[in-house]
Amino acid sequence: xxxxxxxxxxxxxxxxxxxxxxxxxxxxxxxxxxxxxxxxxxxxxxxxxxxxxxxxxxxxxxxxxxxxxxxxxxxxxxxxxxxxxxxxxxxxxxxxxxxxxxxxxxxxxxxxxxxxxxxxxxxxxxxxxxxxxxxxxxxxxxxxxxxxxxxxxxxxxxxxxxxxxxxxxxxxxxxxxxxxxxxxxxxxxxxxxxxxxxxxxxxxxxxxxxxxxxxxxxxxxxxxxxxxxxxxxxxxxxxxxxxxxxxxxxxxxxxxxxxxxxxxxxxxxxxxxxxxxxxxxxxxx
Amino acid sequence: xxxxxxxxxxxxxxxxxxxxxxxxxxxxxxxxxxxxxxxxxxxxxxxxxxxxxxxxxxxxxxxxxxxxxxxxxxxxxxxxxxxxxxxxxxxxxxxxxxxxxxxxxxxxxxxxxxxxxxxxxxxxxxxxxxxxxxxxxxxxxxxxxxxxxxxxxxxxxxxxxxxxxxxxxxxxxxxxxxxxxxxxxxxxxxxxxxxxxxxxxxxxxxxxxxxxxxxxxxxxxxxxxxxxxxxxxxxxxxxxxxxxxxxxxxxxxxxxxxxxxxxxxxxxxxxxxxxxxxxxxxxxxxxxxxxxxxxxxxxxxxxxxxxxxxxxxxxxxxxxxxxxxxxxxxxxxxxxxxxxxxxxxxxxxxxxxxxxxxxxxxxxxxxxxxxxxxxxxxxxxxxxxxxxxxxxxxxxxxxxxxxxxxxxxxxxxxxxxxxxxxxxxxxxxxxxxxxxxxxxxxxxxxxxxxxxxxxxxxxxxxxxxxxxxxxxxxxxxxxxxxxxxxxxxxxxxxxxxxxxxxxxxxxxxxxxxxxxxxxxxxxxxxxxxxxxxxxxxxxxxxxxxxxxxxxxxxxxxxxxxxxxxxxxxxxxxxxxxxxxxxxxxxxxxxxxxxxxxx
Numbered sequence: 001x002x003x004x005x006x007x008x009x010x011x012x013x014x015x016x017x018x019x020x021x022x023x024x025x026x027x028x029x030x031x032x033x034x035x036x037x038x039x040x041x042x043x044x045x046x047x048x049x050x051x052x053x054x055x056x057x058x059x060x061x062x063x064x065x066x067x068x069x070x071x072x073x074x075x076x077x078x079x080x081x082x083x084x085x086x087x088x089x090x091x092x093x094x095x096x097x098x099x100x101x102x103x104x105x106x107x108x109x110x111x112x113x114x115x116x117x118x119x120x121x122x123x124x125x126x127x128x129x130x131x132x133x134x135x136x137x138x139x140x141x142x143x144x145x146x147x148x149x150x151x152x153x154x155x156x157x158x159x160x161x162x163x164x165x166x167x168x169x170x171x172x173x174x175x176x177x178x179x180x181x182x183x184x185x186x187x188x189x190x191x192x193x194x195x196x197x198x199x200x201x202x203x204x205x206x207x208x209x210x211x212x213x214x215x216x217x218x219x220x221x222x223x224x225x226x227x228x229x230x231x232x233x234x235x236x237x238x239x240x241x242x243x244x245x246x247x248x249x250x251x252x253x254x255x256x257x258x259x260x261x262x263x264x265x266x267x268x269x270x271x272x273x274x275x276x277x278x279x280x281x282x283x284x285x
Numbered sequence: 286x287x288x289x290x291x292x293x294x295x296x297x298x299x300x301x302x303x304x305x306x307x308x309x310x311x312x313x314x315x316x317x318x319x320x321x322x323x324x325x326x327x328x329x330x331x332x333x334x335x336x337x338x339x340x341x342x343x344x345x346x347x348x349x350x351x352x353x354x355x356x357x358x359x360x361x362x363x364x365x366x367x368x369x370x371x372x373x374x375x376x377x378x379x380x381x382x383x384x385x386x387x388x389x390x391x392x393x394x395x396x397x398x399x400x401x402x403x404x405x406x407x408x409x410x411x412x413x414x415x416x417x418x419x420x421x422x423x424x425x426x427x428x429x430x431x432x433x434x435x436x437x438x439x440x441x442x443x444x445x446x447x448x449x450x451x452x453x454x455x456x457x458x459x460x461x462x463x464x465x466x467x468x469x470x471x472x473x474x475x476x477x478x479x480x481x482x483x484x485x486x487x488x489x490x491x492x493x494x495x496x497x498x499x500x501x502x503x504x505x506x507x508x509x510x511x512x513x514x515x516x517x518x519x520x521x522x523x524x525x526x527x528x529x530x531x532x533x534x535x536x537x538x539x540x541x542x543x544x545x546x547x548x549x550x551x552x553x554x555x556x557x558x559x560x561x562x563x564x565x566x567x568x569x570x571x572x573x574x575x576x577x578x579x580x581x582x583x584x585x586x587x588x589x590x591x592x593x594x595x596x597x598x599x600x601x602x603x604x605x606x607x608x609x610x611x612x613x614x615x616x617x618x619x620x621x622x623x624x625x626x627x628x629x630x631x632x633x634x635x636x637x638x639x640x641x642x643x644x645x646x647x648x649x650x651x652x653x654x655x656x657x658x659x660x661x662x663x664x665x666x667x668x669x670x671x672x673x674x675x676x677x678x679x680x681x682x683x684x685x686x687x688x689x690x691x692x693x694x695x696x697x698x699x700x701x702x703x704x705x706x707x708x709x710x711x712x713x714x715x716x717x718x719x720x721x722x723x724x725x726x727x728x729x730x731x732x733x734x735x736x737x738x739x740x741x742x743x744x745x746x747x748x749x750x751x752x753x754x755x756x757x758x759x760x761x762x763x764x765x766x767x768x769x770x771x772x773x774x775x776x777x778x779x780x781x782x783x784x785x786x787x788x789x790x791x792x793x794x795x796x797x798x799x800x801x802x803x804x805x806x807x808x809x810x811x812x813x814x815x816x817x818x819x820x821x822x823x824x825x826x827x828x829x830x831x832x833x834x835x836x837x838x839x840x841x842x843x844x845x846x847x848x849x850x851x852x853x854x855x856x857x858x859x860x861x862x863x864x865x866x867x868x869x870x871x872x873x874x875x876x877x878x879x880x881x882x883x
Contacts, residue, residue: 033412092411096591103584255431262420
């Protein structure tokens with residue numbers, strides 16, 4: 001029982017953590033907390049299932065196809081919902097525009113794909129029971145994404161430019177870095193990471209249009225816990241939440257998973273609004 | 286709708302009370318008449334659509350206060366609707382309560398949960414707060430689904446049935462209409478009151494609101510509670526109209542719909558969101574073939590409204606019907622009007638700072654400063670940039686906490702008091718960069734100064750208390766006097782954002798005067814003023830002093846400081862470099878060396 005909770009919890013937690021990485025990626029270059037990361041996960045799951053399960057294209061092609069859709073959606077989000085409202089960021093209008101972008105893709109998928117969850121195809125057929133791929137694929141993907149991002153930031157010129165824009169977009173512009181281009185790329189990259197969560201976790205989550213809303217919320221809880229901008233915090237928070245939810249599911253029943261999550265979320269936000277790894281508050285006067 | 290006799294209180298040089306134009310009253314009467322007559326003219330189907338619009342409006346009226354006035358992005362109001370609906374339905378079905386008692390209970394449950402939903406808004410902003418409300422609405426439906434014994438789970442339960450004749454479609458239509466009118470009345474009373482101005486101030490200029498003594502915590506929570514009551518009652522009516530409720534009826538899409546109703550109407554307005562509610566309730570009926578796409582269209586609409594018409598219908602209507610107000614320019618200040626403003630002002634109090642130190646990390650912005658400011662005197666505070674002058678003002682007005690030392694005002698030690706309470710003690714301040722509430726009129730901005738002197742309670746104001754209206758008129762008069770005193774009288778009807786920078790400085794001073802402060806902290810009031818304007822300012826400061834107010838003046842115009850001050854303190858790198866009468870300080874060699882120059 002304990003093993004089941006842990007295995008399933010870590011797998012689900014890895015999915016939340018990846019959604020969290022997607023949140024951070026968008027936030028870093030734009031300082032916008034977007035409502036779309038969960039939808040990216042939904043895209044990964046639904047389009048993965050469509051390409052591989054329905055169209056029966058080869059695995060690698062299906063993967064690229066699903067990722068491609070999400071990258072395009074990430075690009076679209078930046079263009080339509082983020083860029084126009086960046087100038088007046090203190091008005092928090094991005095909350096509404098990114099919410100609109102999230103609802104748009106959700107409705108399109110609901111109409112085209114249907115509102116019933118459909119199974120996600122088995123990818124490799126490796127492992128069975130608790131060692132089944134559906135449990136370890138998301139975890140592997142999550143660590144690859146985390147390490148990949150670390151290497152990207154530390155070892156590549158593009159990564160350095162990302163950090164420069166994240167620290168101070170205007171100053172980096174003065175250095176000749178095209179902050180708009182960096183931002184666009186970061187939204188595309190966030191699309192990739194978010195969709196990776198849905199694709200690799202598809203066998204656990206199923207291909208379901210409403211996945212987006214759930215993942216947006218559950219993927220944000222680790223961010224609230226770890227502090228926005230901290231990938232390490234997202235990872236730790238994600239695994240914590242995954243295991244907590246599985247435990248809650250086992251001990252108090254599935255219906256109250258959301259209640260427990262919400263309780264944790266509110267408690268953390270009210271006690272440590274900046275998260276455990278978050279940055280300090282800016283001066284107001 | 287204000288009793289006309291009260292108009293007499295308002296003197297003739299006040300700008301017209303734009304909110305109570307007779308034309309608006311006629312329009313309101315026409316709309317109500319139309320709504321009353323509607324059942325005679327249309328079939329039952331359209332009448333029920335009308336009922337739904339009224340039910341939605343009951344909720345939207347409260348949500349407009351939250352989104353429009355307070356500027357809080359509460360995207361999960363469907364949760365409160367659901368709580369009201371389930372409370373009323375459960376009480377009627379399981380406990381056989383009469384429908385009206387259940388309606389009241391739904392309002393009470395809405396109040397409780399509205400308060401809870403509002404709590405996070407005290408610490409969280411923007412996305413974070415939006416997410417808590419979204420989470421809340423998700424939880425409510427999950428609990429409704431899971432708690433089968435009480436809610437019937439996915440099968441649901443019947444809604445309340447109101448007693449005859451309100452159980453017929455026509456009867457229920459009138460019940461909903463009545464509730465909608467009540468909600469409008471509450472919204473209007475709050476919106477045009479002290480509290481409505483306070484909410485807009487919190488939304489647009491939170492720091493200024495604090496400096497004026499607006500108790501942000503209490504104001505937000507009481508507003509969330511009121512909107513919770515409305516949403517809860519709307520829920521009970523919603524359940525009665527549906528006749529049967531399941532968790533499916535309360536999807537997040539409905540929340541988005543509510544949000545758009547307010548936004549498309551225009552945030553912080555009343556008629557706009559009303560039209561928005563009507564249009565969006567009707568839209569699915571007119572565009573029936575598009576029903577499958579309705580949620581998608583709502584999302585598109587949300588995006589378009591935010592990006593293209595952020596002011597919504599209201600801004601559009603105002604462009605059509607309200608003549609664009611033009612400024613007639615500044616006029617000479619009339620300081621003698623101050624006597625009426627500061628007439629019964631609070632007892633004279635001494636401000637003393639003893640050994641005040643304040644560090645930012647390793648930087649000692651203030652390093653053991655002693656200053657005393659006496660009633661009826663002007664205390665000039667000068668020093669080079671970065672010497673700690675503004676930091677000192679911030680420590681006194683409570684935006685920074687001193688690391689050590691004591692700040693005492695009259696009898697009160699200020700250490701543990703938040704800014705808003707310090708304002709209530711009679712500490713008024715202006716800011717280096719003027720902080721006015723751009724979307725309020727100049728007069729309303731000035732009226733904000735008296736926020737803490739307004740004694741009528743929020744519930745009384747919401748219910749249309751006559752005492753509240755009278756108080757408001759008195760404050761309006763005082764604000765008009767204060768504007769005349771600084772020379773802004775003819776600009777009183779403009780939105781504050783239309784003023785020039787220097788005019789906004791004067792407005793800040795007027796707003797402070799309306800507070801009837803014991804001490805006035807001025808942060809570089811002469812910056813950017815012309816020679817003549819500085820002379821006016823000097824006369825104004827001298828007149829304020831003559832009425833017994835203490836003034837702490839931070840300023841770079843050395844001439845002004847030395848002419849107007851009774852005492853001067855010179856700060857340098859957080860320490861007092863010199864202190865004394867202006868004539869002594871002016872010739873102090875250290876001061877000349879560090880600041881004044883040869």
